[in-house]
Amino acid sequence: MNWKNFLFSILLILISGSLLAGCLTAQKSAKNVLRYSAGAEPQTLDPRKSTGLPEANIEAQIFEGLTTIGPNGQPLPAVAEHWTTSADGLHYKFFLRKNARWSNGDPVTAKDFEYAWKSALNPRLASEYAYQLYYLKNGEAYNKGLVDETQVGAKAIDAHTLEVNLEQPTAYFLSLLAFHTYYPVHLQTVQSNDLWATEPKTLIGNGPFKITNWIHNSKIEFTRNDFYWDIDKVKMKGLEFILTESSTAELAMFENRQVDVGENIPVSEYPRLLNTGVLKINPFLGTYFFCFNTTKPPLDNPKVRKALSLAINREALIQHVTKGAQKPALAWVPYGLADAVETADFRLVGGNYLQDNDIHTARRLLAEAGYPEGRGLPPIALLYNTNEMHKSIAEAVQEMWRKNLGISVSLTNQEWKVFLNSRHKGDYQIARHGWIGDYADPMTFIDMFMSDSGNNDAQYKNPEYDRLVKAAKWSSDPGVRMQAMHAAEQMLFDDAILAPVYFYTRPLLIRPTIKGVLHSVLGIIYFKETYIEQ
Amino acid sequence: MKPTPTAFHSTPFPQEPLSTSLATGTSYWQDAWRRLRNNKLALAGLIFILLITLAAIAGPYFSGYSYADQDLPEANQPPSSVHWFGTDNLGRDLLTRVLYGARISLSIGVAASFINLTVGVLYGGIAGYAGGRIDNIMMRIVDILYGIPLLLYIILLMVVLGPGLLNIFLALGLVYWLGMARIVRGQILAIKKQEYVLAARLTGASPARILMRHLIPNSIGPILITTTLAIPEAIFTEAFLSFIGLGVSAPMASWGVLASEGVVSLRSYPFQLLYPALAISITMLSFNFLGDGLRDSLDPRMRK
Amino acid sequence: MIHYLINRLASMLLVLFVIVTATFLLMHAIPGGPFTTEKNLPEAIQKNMEERYHLNDPLWKQYADYLAHAATGDLGPSFKYENRSVNDLIRESFPVSAELGAIAIFWAVCLGIPAGIIAAVYHNRWPDYIAMFLTTIGISVPGFILAALLIFVFALQLDWLPAALWEGPSSTVLPALALTGLPTAFIARLTRSGMMEVLNQDYIRTARAKGLSQYTILTRHALKNALIPVVTYLGPLIAGILTGSFVIETIFAIPGLGRHFVTSIYNRDYTVILGITIFYSALLVTLNLLVDIAYVLLDPRIKLSEGKDD
């Protein structure tokens, strides 16, 4: 017995063995199965309760609403074959396709929709996104426990006809219907099994794919749903969603051919990836901005706020720091939303409210505010949540303000939830902010700064603004709505409560051979018609 | 050879001059220093640490840039004669940033070793020497501090204190001595039953004296190793604390922060990781070699 | 000894209780709750959710309810992961972290102890320098950089191993290597230091005078004495490494406990935070007890249950 040799050989075997095994079994994408890096582990796959984008992306493969979002962001018929709208915009009737099936073969009925919506509003389900259904007549009241569920404005007239009544005319209701909170659920399963959304077996959907395996925090495997009504268009045999939050891991897996599609990669790698043609930049309905706390001196002075906003060089920031082909934001509502005339873009109609890098005016305003060349300005701190990108932007802007206005602003970073807490409570002076639209209408941006809005972190109180927004909300006339919203937006910039920086884009890392991926302006990815070019 | 008779005359035999080195009775410290000097790796480590300290103090004044000076069009430039270490993603001179980072990271390293050497050694020493019930209670407190999630403390500290270098020291001070305490306590349990300790106790030496003069010096090996290994850990914990918001405010950056920023762009701009990582690694190697050298030269048992 | 063990077990329960209490208070003291989101929720919804998760109960009641539940071994449902229990979460992710950790510790012990012995035997000669240099690199290059470099070289350049994910034995190699650097260095240095002290002891000279072979001297006479600091270090190390490293698990997209734990704190997923803390702490105090017992086995002179002889 010689222990020395014995140990040594064990060690050798171990190391060489695992290396060798590594060479042989390094897993690459299987044939006709697409691997997509899907972000964090989903918190739930119950479409009535989920909130995040990673969840929405998974649900978009296994569920389908009455409508779906087309390539240009417009609502297209999905489970609903066609529909009728009343003149006042309050009543809808949806006619479901007869061949829409659940993944277990059951037909998708109007009852499934009715049940899904009403149970999502049920206070006992305590869905975080129930407010997405507040557009339904008495939706909010039921969620607050004020009325019973029969009062809610959704009713299955027969198996394939759904009648919907709204609280108020909602121009963008049809695009809302593509949102996951409006997906149907399989009534029998959901009613009888609280845990249905945690198990692939009971996770019955009506989308192009179905889940066959879910390894928590690791991956979710899908196969084609052969009962799907539009199965002919579905080309992929299966999908694999890899669950990781790490951008470096995602990129490494892409380059190692462990994933084929991804969205979350380090910004510093953008130029190289754009050069090699694997990175595409898609529009995304969101605005990156700095929010001013209008109650904290010296930011209670609109001139100071405006000066700060004007002294940002957005072009330079995008070119050198964010690098994602973003558009400089010189207004609040991003591009890509229809104006009164459907073909016109709200942003193009509204135009810019600022000039980029207008140092001259900025200096003048600062002097007018009583702080010439920044002299005598009380200390200002810029708050951001910890993230490489936010940090770089904050550092760059800090330097611009220093160089252009002679102001020294200090930077503070906080962990995400601490940061949210500070920002919600108004415990900051300037805070980094980003707002992503929930639905394809300017209102998703405009109503944020109403005095009683839960998201009015700027602590902005302007009755005139509230009046304009309410007018837009209560009208079903596109002309009136849009005009009111343009006026409201103008007001935001007169008061300079925020310094917009850029309109978001969404990078998509994708092998050039992969075609037919639909990346919606709301950030949701659809693999329904995806195929791999040979 | 035939000696002459006069050779046998009695004579006072002159004492030859003794060579000075040993005769003067070299002190413990002189002896330790001599041994250290003879350990080439340790000496190299010491010299490097002195150099980098000097560079951290004086370097930024000579680099010609400030750590915050941006030049966006010059972003991500590889090393050149203008920017020796290249530039970062905002066009800042990386050399200057590494030199400034040294100030933060080295002071954190020093703070961490100080905490280890004082709180950790004393706590572990007392627990190990006292033994029995006191040991049990003291070590259970260590278990408790180990068990409570560090991240929670740090977030709370961040909320209460805000960012700043001193707050990092505080955060480190709360937990950075736990490992040392356990190791010292283990060592002391092992050596306190040895004869020389019993002898010291019989001569009436106070417990404090026994601890300081006998037990701790005889645990010097693990103590120094734990200390030198705690330094890099502290430096990277700082990067993590910065992430939570407890660290130094941007645009000032420590080595840990520079390295974690660099690692993200490893594929496109490897030099942005290379220099901070080299600075850290060489410094750590130096600390470790110095630690080993100190261990060899300070350990009373290694003296012959 | 039995008496001592009973005492220790009782104090372990007390330790767990204090840890749970402190963690509970800390986690409620920090800003943000499980349902703090970027888009502020309407009040009605906030209320519905708080009701569902009993967050509107007074804190003491939440605490008492939790303890009552936890005492039965049920760590409760996750706040964030719908309909999943903390027990399930640990059951799924701990084996992954433990497997990875066990591989890393195995390597650290197999590499660290021999390296330390070689370095001590050839003190201040080339084998010493080389062994110490190699193991020091393990600590000088922090885990996340080491991981990035390993991925770069072995996954991207050489394409020998997967860059990430937890799919079969090949995917364990890189994360285990990245994880093993630090403990290897620590173990090697502690072993070297301990061995050097021991090799100067008289009983080693005795062993040589007895005609024992170098190998017997090192393994039988020297190693056991030299291992006390190593064993001390192994206790918390094993607990820490088995329960997973957030950094490594994130970089390699491994579904381990470490990732869950840190994520749960960022999410303020209260039950998960507490559950994993209890699990980790129980593991830790148990291992520390084993370490203390190992002291007695390694060195018969050490007595843990003393108290009267002083």
Place this chain on the structure above:
Amino acid sequence: MPVLLEVRDLSVTFHTYAGTVLAVNNVNFSINQGETLGIVGESGCGKSATAQAIMGILPQPPAEVINGHIYLNTTELTALSEKELQQIRGKKISMIFQDPMTALNPVLTIGLQIAEMFMQHQHLAHQDALRLAEKALQSVDIPAPKARLEQYPHQLSGGMRQRVMIAMALACQPQLIIADEPTTALDVTIQAQIIDLLRSKNQNSGTSIILISHDLGVIASLCQRVLIMYAGEIIESAQAIDLYHKPAHPYTYGLLQSVPRPDRKNQGLLSIAGQPPNLFSIPSGCSFGPRCPYAMEICRQKPALLPIGEQHFTRCWLAHPGSPNRQKLLQGGLLIK
């Protein structure tokens, strides 16, 4: 009696940070089978280094055997490899150390530490070796030997530990035992027991013994022949009886004077003036010269080892044929005033 061990021209240096030290300087001696030889000297005189050189267990580095040959019977130990030496150590030559506390491994049982000898040299299995270990303990008069096997060194008294050491040394019936200050750490009654034990082993099994001590009294009670070492050299060698009655070297005389004796109660203890030599700067002539009350002009030259009687040599100019004091030495040594 045939010669058992012969040491020829042995020189050992130690390399230290402060320089190189000549610890053993050209030492020659031999020991016969069954003989008991004492080596006496102050600490640092090179006696332990000589013993360790014989065993081949000098710590190398810092020590280095720069010259010399050592023969056991006809085997030249200095020419053997480490592996071959391991066959000699413990089996043919054993060693007993000064401090039985530190010389025994504190974390291994007594039983294992003795049994190891049988496992190593007789290739016995663990259980068989333990049975022999029990016998070995019995042979050194340790009570309840079976129970001792399971005990650890710290559970034994100092005397018991030294008996264990002796049991270990005798385990394989070596031809030679080197006892390096075996009694220094023990109290007087135990000392006597240990010496008795060694003597009985010498007489019963004919084992040769080299006893190293700074204590002439201990040497006198056991040894037939004595070497006196000073500053790395042998300065006197003689039959024990001659040495005590006719010390021929002033240093030996000094040593004898410093032994407390009941018949000289009133004189107090005499000690040798001056410091032991600094090994870094050994005087070029007689190394004892600076401390010697008899120093002469010629002592600035190195004295050779000169015969002064049967088997009696001294490294002193006083013994030189040209010295006026030689006759005095021949008659009664320096004891004659």
